[in-house]
Amino acid sequence: MKDAFGAPQSLLVLGGTSEIGLATARRLIACRTRTVWLAGRPSPALESAAAELRGRGAYVRTVDFDALDTESHETTLGKIFTEGDIDMVLLAFGIPGDQERDEEEPLSAVRVAQTNYTGAVSAGLVCAGALQAQGHGSLVVLSSVAGERARRADFIYGSSKAGLDAFAQGLGDALHGTGVHVMVVRPGLVRSAGPDRSGAAAGTDTRGGAAAGAPLATVPFTRAPLVTTPDAVAAAIVTGLRRRSETVWVPGALRAVMSALRHVPRPLFRRLPV
DSSP, X not given: OOOTTSOOSEEEEESTTOHHHHHHHHHHXXXXXXXXXEEXXXXXXXXXXXXXXXXXXXXXXXXXXXXXXXXXXXXXXXXXXXXXXOSEEEXXXXXXXXXXXXXXXXXXXXXXXXXXXXXXXXXXXXXXXXXHHHTOEEEEEEOOGGGTSOOTTTHHHHHHHHHHHHHHHHHXXXXXXTTEEEEEEEEOOBBOSSSSOXXXXXXXXXXXXXXXXXXOOOBOOOOOTTXXXXXXXXXHHHHHHHHTOSEEXXXXXXXXXXXXXXXXXXXXXXXXXX
């Protein structure tokens, strides 16, 4: 259950090496979160992330999780909930793909869709069911502004995020009144803290070769307007949890920007440098 400060005492991160996911875990540990599960493909990075959070005073466990192996989700994630209640699930995995390659290689495009949408729907429903069974908890879904309106530059990735966003909103409505809170987070461009990262849109994994079920990573430093950071997204998530928000934009000004862009006529929108 949440403590007196409104922070979850237990956290499950799907995409266990996500910069945003780990930044959120750090903030929540500082707010008295004591148990953290990091779910992702086995890797030195996953173990390093777990060790770092243990150093901050949390009890941390890792679990093998593959977004594309949907048949394993109910068993893999269900076992976590048998260990005890989970107060918050953060769905933080996804891949950006490569737009040019994916247009020429449909199977690559399908992989983006299956990871970002199908895998997320599967994991999201399993976790939502478990949260509902225990009678409380929050499911936080990392979406993206890329899903707000299809852009020529990344419409395959954007369409997968649009589907995920719609799914999460509908799931939130379905769970209203059950004690389970669903919050959709829509970051803009996210500046990465790590080297050798590239990506086409906010909250994306490293471009090319990313493992299914790998975490959402971020784009390298950019001077683009409304750029944000993993820690800023984490701060917005913590604030949103405290306020029981249903939708969180990061930075907040993106709400007005995207509201305007949604109504720009398509002939004009095609010419915008967005």
